[in-house]
Amino acid sequence: MTPQGAAPAVAEPERVLAEQVLAGDELAFRQLYRRYTPRLHQLVLRLVGWREADAEDAVQDTWLKATERLGSFRWESSFGTWLCAIGLNVVREQARRRSRRPEVDWPEDHDPPQAAPLERVEPLDLERAVAGLPEGYRTVLVLHDVEGFTHEEIGAALGIAAGTSKSQLFWARQAVRAALGGRQKGSLA
Amino acid sequence: MTDPHDELTPAERRAFEALPREAKPPAGLEDRTVALLRSRGVLAVPLRPVRGSPRRWQPAWLVGALAASLALFASGFAAGQYLGARSATIAAAIGLGSSLAERTQHVQRTGSEYVAALSSLIQERDTSDAAARVHATQTALDALGAAAREVARLAPDDPLAGAVLRGLTERRRATQAPAAQRAVVWY
Numbered sequence: 001m002t003p004q005g006a007a008p009a010v011a012e013p014e015r016v017l018a019e020q021v022l023a024g025d026e027l028a029f030r031q032l033y034r035r036y037t038p039r040l041h042q043l044v045l046r047l048v049g050w051r052e053a054d055a056e057d058a059v060q061d062t063w064l065k066a067t068e069r070l071g072s073f074r075w076e077s078s079f080g081t082w083l084c085a086i087g088l089n090v091v092r093e094q095a096r097r098r099s100r101r102p103e104v105d106w107p108e109d110h111d112p113p114q115a116a117p118l119e120r121v122e123p124l125d126l127e128r129a130v131a132g133l134p135e136g137y138r139t140v141l142v143l144h145d146v147e148g149f150t151h152e153e154i155g156a157a158l159g160i161a162a163g164t165s166k167s168q169l170f171w172a173r174q175a176v177r178a179a180l181g182g183r184q185k186g187s188l189a
Numbered sequence: 190m191t192d193p194h195d196e197l198t199p200a201e202r203r204a205f206e207a208l209p210r211e212a213k214p215p216a217g218l219e220d221r222t223v224a225l226l227r228s229r230g231v232l233a234v235p236l237r238p239v240r241g242s243p244r245r246w247q248p249a250w251l252v253g254a255l256a257a258s259l260a261l262f263a264s265g266f267a268a269g270q271y272l273g274a275r276s277a278t279i280a281a282a283i284g285l286g287s288s289l290a291e292r293t294q295h296v297q298r299t300g301s302e303y304v305a306a307l308s309s310l311i312q313e314r315d316t317s318d319a320a321a322r323v324h325a326t327q328t329a330l331d332a333l334g335a336a337a338r339e340v341a342r343l344a345p346d347d348p349l350a351g352a353v354l355r356g357l358t359e360r361r362r363a364t365q366a367p368a369a370q371r372a373v374v375w376y
Contacts, residue, residue, distance in 0.1 A: 024233035026223060033219055038211035045212055056215050060222050067231045117197075121204035145197065145205045170195050 014079040018070050033063065036080050040087050046142045047091045049131045054094060061094075062087040084147070088139070088157055095135060115177035129179040137172035144169050234306050300336075330357060 014035075020028030037059060044058040065086050073082055130138060130146075139158065143149045144165070151162040151169070158165070197205065226232040337353035 021232075024231065026227075026232045029223065029226065029232055030219065033222065037214045037219070041214045042210055042212035052215070056218055059214060059218060060225070063222050064225065064229075067226060117201065119198060119200050121200050123204050123207040126201075126204045127208060146208055173195060173197070173201075 015075060018073070018079070021067060022071055029067070032079075036083050037063075039080060040083055043084050043142070043147065044087050044091055046127075046130065046146065047088065047139055048094070049135070049138065054091075058087060058090045058094060061090045065090065085157060088143070092139075092158075115174055115181050118177055118180055121180060125180055126176070129176040132179060133172055133175055137168050137175065140165050140168040141172040141176070145173075234302050330360070333357070 014032065017028040017032050021032065040062060041055060041059050044062070045052070045055045048054040048058065062083065066083055069086070073079075077085075130141060133141060140154055143154045143157070144151065149157070151165040154160075154165040155162040160168075223232060227234055333353065334357045337350045337357070340350040
């Protein structure tokens with residue numbers, strides 16, 4: 001997964017720090033943590049719909065898994081991208097543990113929200129609308145429209161076809177537009 | 190029913206681009222994560238809280254550290270042997286537990302942690318950070334000296350404790366390190 005503009009300019013320092021973490025160096029871990037956790041935390045906050053306790057658990061679990069797998073990381077992607085991919089899986093595991101299966105599709109008989117593209121959008125309203133999406137759709141929209149992943153990358157990360165990712169993104173955007181259109185008209189609570 | 194050509198409008202794209210990409214992590218989460226990683230053995234238990242400059246070590250320091258750790262381990266073992274003869278009030282005051290076995294285990298455990306912390310640094314052989322090296326050396330020796338003083342109080346005739354204290358005294362005279370750089374850390 002290669003989010004647009006997200007790769008660190010220099011990869012070597014992360015690799016050196018990672019080797020030190022593998023040797024048990026706490027300072028190296030703290031440096032990696034401080035460098036990458038703000039981005040990871042923002043990502044998981046969006047993925048869990050701004051439930052802060054869930055996001056905190058996800059960040060911690062992500063780092064635990066990252067340190068477990070650090071020795072097998074092949075550095076074919078940036079460290080930050082790899083870490084966020086782990087964070088994504090952690091969030092999905094959390095959802096499964098809560099017995100709330102990630103929603104993959106709208107129900108068969110469900111009509112998509114009808115909404116025209118927006119010409120004026122406030123970021124805060126957009127954030128609220130995204131948080132209100134069904135979980136699976138929110139994930140695809142966040143990964144594509146916020147993080148910049150391609151449908152192929154999203155499909156690989158979520159275990160779905162690229163076409164399914166495109167379909168979910170279309171419906172997610174429609175739902176966001178409908179929510180924002182309603183808000184702009186004063187009809188959305 | 191999807192539109193394969195669905196694109197964001199410029200306003201929508203700007204709104205997405207305006208969303209923050211980073212969020213400040215919850216306070217304390219870093220320390221909680223580090224503590225968890227320590228408990229799992231992923232991270233070594235440090236000599237002191239790791240803030241600021243990196244710890245770096247020279248081979249000469251490593252030799253000294255290894256000798257110091259071995260000496261402290263031996264001192265700790267000796268202390269465990271003698272604790273039974275000490276007043277229970279001292280042990281209670283520093284939280285070692287009520288029984289001789291508990292106090293002995295505590296000495297062995299903390300001595301082993303010190304040895305492990307020093308040993309974990311052996312792989313860090315390359316450094317240009319002289320200040321960090323000097324500080325680390327002094328920190329380890331201060332801890333060793335404090336332990337040796339306690340052993341000497343418990344067993345005034347113990348030759349090892351006496352040798353350690355004499356060596357530290359000679360070193361202090363030779364280096365004349367400022368008092369401010371000899372901060373005792375964890376005991």
